Amino acid sequence: MLTREEVRCVRTFAVLAGMVLLLSGCWDRLEIEDRAVILGIAIDLAESKEDLEEEMKEQINHSNAIGAPDMPVIKISAQIAVPGRIPLGPGESGGATVGEKPVWILNAKGHTVEEAMNALQQELADQIFLGHLRIIVVSEKYARNGLGNLNDYMRRQTDIRRTAWLAVSKGKATDIIHSSPQLERVPALYLLAMLDHSVDMGKLPNEPIGRYWIRNSNLGQEPILPYLVLKQQENVQVAGLAVFRKDKMVGATTPLQIGAYMAVNGISEGGYSFFVPVVNSSKNQYVLMRTVNRDTDTRLVFADGRPKIIANVSLEGNLREKTESDSYNFSDSSAIKELEKKINEALTQEVMHLIADTKRMKADIFGFGEYVRALAPKYWKEHVRSNSRWSEQYHSLDIEIHINYKVRRVGMKAK
Amino acid sequence: MRLREETTLSGIEMAAILISTVIGVAILPFPLFAVRGAGTGAGMLTLMAIGITLIGLLSVIALGLRFPGQSIIQYGAQIIGRPAAAMLNALLIVFYIVLTASAAREFGTVVVTSVLKQTPIEATVIIMLLIAAISARKDLRTFANIHLFYTPIILMPVLLIVCLSFQNAEPLYLLPIFDHTPQILSSLLTITAMFQGFFIITLLIPHMRQQSKAWVSGLSGLGVAGALYLLIITSTVAVFGAEEVKELLYPTLELAKATNLPANIMERLDAAFISVWVTAVFTTLFSNYYFAVHALKQWLGTRDHRLFVFFLLPFLMLIAMLPENVLQMYEGIALIARGGFVLTVLCPVLLLAIAVIRGKRGAADAH
Structure with missing residues (x-):
């Protein structure tokens, strides 16, 4: 006869052995x-x-x-x-x-x-x-x-x-x-x-x-x-x-258009550079700007019962180089203001160009349709509902882009 | 048999039991059900489901306090008479048996599709049922301790994953807040069913140290669990968008997969999430099993609940193995959800109304 202790011992062992078999998950071993x-x-x-x-x-x-x-x-x-x-x-x-x-x-x-x-x-x-x-x-x-x-x-x-x-x-x-x-x-x-x-x-x-x-x-x-x-x-x-x-x-798209896309969607950590004509483009007087920060506030408004997107794009950038050394200088902030104006014009054109491209492809890569779906559900249910119909509408969507470029720094050179 | 000392539950234990019972298998697929019913209005739908559950919960607590020392199995006969109560009790017990089995099956299905693909589903299901069965043989003290111990282990990691996932969130995806599809009603019932674990409270109120605290613990238990469900649905929809959620069988698991711990410590959290989820499934299964055997004990008037535990096991296993495929299983679960709505929400409300009209209440010294 086994004693009580021995029975307990055997029982514990049996439970442990059972656990080893059941818990190890052998089937999926690889x-x-x-x-x-x-x-x-x-x-x-x-x-x-x-x-x-x-x-x-x-x-x-x-x-x-x-x-x-x-x-x-x-x-x-x-x-x-x-x-x-x-x-x-x-x-x-x-x-x-x-x-x-x-x-x-x-x-x-x-x-x-x-x-x-x-x-x-x-x-x-x-x-x-x-x-x-x-x-x-x-x-x-x-x-x-x-x-x-x-x-x-x-x-x-x-x-x-x-x-x-x-x-x-x-x-x-x-x-x-x-x-x-x-x-x-x-x-x-x-x-x-x-x-x-x-x-x-x-x-x-x-x-x-x-x-x-x-x-x-x-x-x-x-x-x-x-x-x-x-x-x-x-x-x-x-x-x-x-x-x-x-x-x-x-x-x-082209590589630079990635930058335009990221600007419209306000994806921060800017990384693209672009030329801006400063004084006289025929004389090759350009500066190369580099965007470092992007932030965009997109609004949906209705004009004559049709949706309209207004995107306010705020960009920050630094001056990286000039095509000539001394014929034009940036020594005070008014010159920077002047430059910012030109950048805004140039970039607005660039962005509108990308938008026109995507409109031609009927592909709303910016997700403006999501604004309509989320913010104007009534309009969406009545006039859109489906992805393909939004593509058609995007083709003729009214989009307004306001670019507000701030030049923050000019590098280590003083003028 | 030695004399059993009276076990009493504190308010916190009660709340913990409710929380870990309500958080169960369904946290994985539930965003899909909610979004199918209400699109971007999934959060609102969940809130409505919590509201409906609240009505059931308050009725059950009111009944429990009206008949001190008794559970729904016992006071049913006083309110609607013996034959009707017998019907109700039988239905409740069968419902809980089916509920336990279906939860075990759903667990097995998730495990076999996402983690252990070679392991037979029977093995996973039977192990889960066995653990629940062994635990369900224990007394109320162990029951409360297990729940109290596991509640923070379930809550903390899920909260962490949800908070981390918000870094990928797009608030636009949550709008419009009110939305609906033709299937909104059946979805609402399915979602309400996820909260029906609260019903265990009817068994526990008689054991509370201060029965008047049942209100506070009941509400805070449902509140915490409901808040967690709301957080999960909000983050899932905010990260994926309603249309994408409709493509995912287990959106919450996918959320964990898309979420990473900062600084590349962990690139995907689905493995961590699955292990927490297993614990959540266990506590839910444990509660349901516990309810089934104790309801049987009280109904048949036996002294011990333990003899029912292993008697039920083969039936549970059998029911769990009934669905032939994953889609049939979810159709079955939707059916069970409807039954659950009737039994855990409508019945208590009706019983309470009848008890008030007929002026029935329990003896004050029954405890």
């Missing part, structure tokens, strides 16, 4: 080296004839019996981090030795994103893990075809971060994401750093994929994405904003 950690994805449309035929032969997710959606075949290219080769610090230790690439690049094709990802998994030993996916680049051709399928795929995934970047490339997306610059050994991380730092320097609005989804859902607003171009030195330029209308890319 060691880190058994995961294929994808850092970046590029999506292009498959163009060559062989590409298309090969995809039809492979039949990973579709068969001749069932058929497949009649969508253009896409080609995805994934950057997979190789365990142990991702550099952890600035030194060589723990990182890759020369010649060993820290990432592995794999391509796959399919009609949809999920089909292509499945095709990728079919040729990969480790389970694909998207929790560290930081950047997705799609080609302009793909974006103009519509991002509906990509967004549906991303939204259903549980691991995807809302702070991952989605960007559009002018040429092939694959080239952009695999461009290997000298500063960073992991191409996808370089691209990520590039976009993040652009945001810090006020050169790009912080619009990662989560914000893109929000703007895409909003009825009175259209999404934008960074527009990237590959340059000669295997480097990438932020070449403007890709403008969308309901999932489909409809155009792109």
Whole structure:
């Protein structure tokens, strides 16, 4: 016979053993080296004839019996981090030795994103893990075809971060994401750093994929994405904003227009510079101004029963350089006042130009429609209600921009 | 059996029990339900739901004080007669059993879709039910302690996440404050159902040290829980906008995902949020289970509640496994919500009215 103590001992042990079995969550155990950690994805449309035929032969997710959606075949290219080769610090230790690439690049094709990802998994030993996916680049051709399928795929995934970047490339997306610059050994991380730092320097609005989804859902607003171009030195330029209308890319802006866009929306941390003619533009008498702060007060008014947007844009900036050294000087504040007037004129033109561009694209990237929806719900319910009807109305929307530029500093030079 | 000493509850314990019971599984999907019903008016809709719940809560407290020392299971017979009360009691018990099962199932569904994708849903559900069952075997003292202990653990992190998320907020998304869609009424019922945990108070009032404090604790309990729900709906709509919320199955979880601790300490807070949420689910499940077994005990007049605990477990498991897919589950939960509205809000109001008209009240020395 066991004593009471022994019974208690056995019972405790049984409970502990049970807990070990139940609480450890064995089903979902996945060691880190058994995961294929994808850092970046590029999506292009498959163009060559062989590409298309090969995809039809492979039949990973579709068969001749069932058929497949009649969508253009896409080609995805994934950057997979190789365990142990991702550099952890600035030194060589723990990182890759020369010649060993820290990432592995794999391509796959399919009609949809999920089909292509499945095709990728079919040729990969480790389970694909998207929790560290930081950047997705799609080609302009793909974006103009519509991002509906990509967004549906991303939204259903549980691991995807809302702070991952989605960007559009002018040429092939694959080239952009695999461009290997000298500063960073992991191409996808370089691209990520590039976009993040652009945001810090006020050169790009912080619009990662989560914000893109929000703007895409909003009825009175259209999404934008960074527009990237590959340059000669295997480097990438932020070449403007890709403008969308309901999932489909409809155009792109110039880099300076990013500044105009950020001014209208009052996104602080200004980072763009621009020339202003000061005395005589024919004599090349310009100054280069740099905006450092932006703040905008947007108002909605009604004129003759139609909505009208009045945006008061307050900007602060510094004088950075003059085209000539001494022919015109800034030695007292009245000269600055004079300069501010000229800046206001120049910038108003620049902003109105961007607005006209977006009106032509019928894409309200500034979100003026949200003001109408929020502040004039009655008008919205009667006359707008839907995203497409707002696009039509935006085309002829009355917009008034008042720019109030303040020159604060002139640098270390005294005149 | 040794003599049981009388357990008494303080006002704070009572409020804590209400808070952690009301905050439950539904905090994850509820912004979706609210926005589906009222668009940008989701906050107002939530406020209305709290108002409706308040009517139920006040009636239950009034009844509890009118019949000192008794719960709704016991004084029902005095107000509407034995046969009708038996019906009501049976309905209440069945309702609480179904409620417990559905909460466990909803919990399992969230876990299997977002965190443990390989783990069979049965495993998650049965573990949650088992923990609730083991806890429900304990007495009132343990019940109160567990709730008091977990309430701040639930409140603090959720408050932190909500406050941090406001850095991404866009006030324009909250306007217009009044808005509605054709489904506003069914949405209102679903949202009201999230607060029906307050009903546990009927079981607890007889055990309060000072029964008159039931008003204060009841109101502050519902107030704190309601304020938290309001904060969640406001921040979710302010960050995402109503149209985006309609796209998200679990908007609150998505909010945690989009929120980061400053200075890159944590880039996404969904993992932290899920672990807090598990605690919130446990306390809610625990309360519902506790209510079911104690209601059974009081109704059948047995001396001990413990024999019902493991007797109910297989039924709970069975009911939890009934829905075939996630959409069917939410349809079922919407149905349960309607039943809950009748049982936890309409019934107490009616009982109170009848008790007042017929001049029924409990014996003053029953306690």
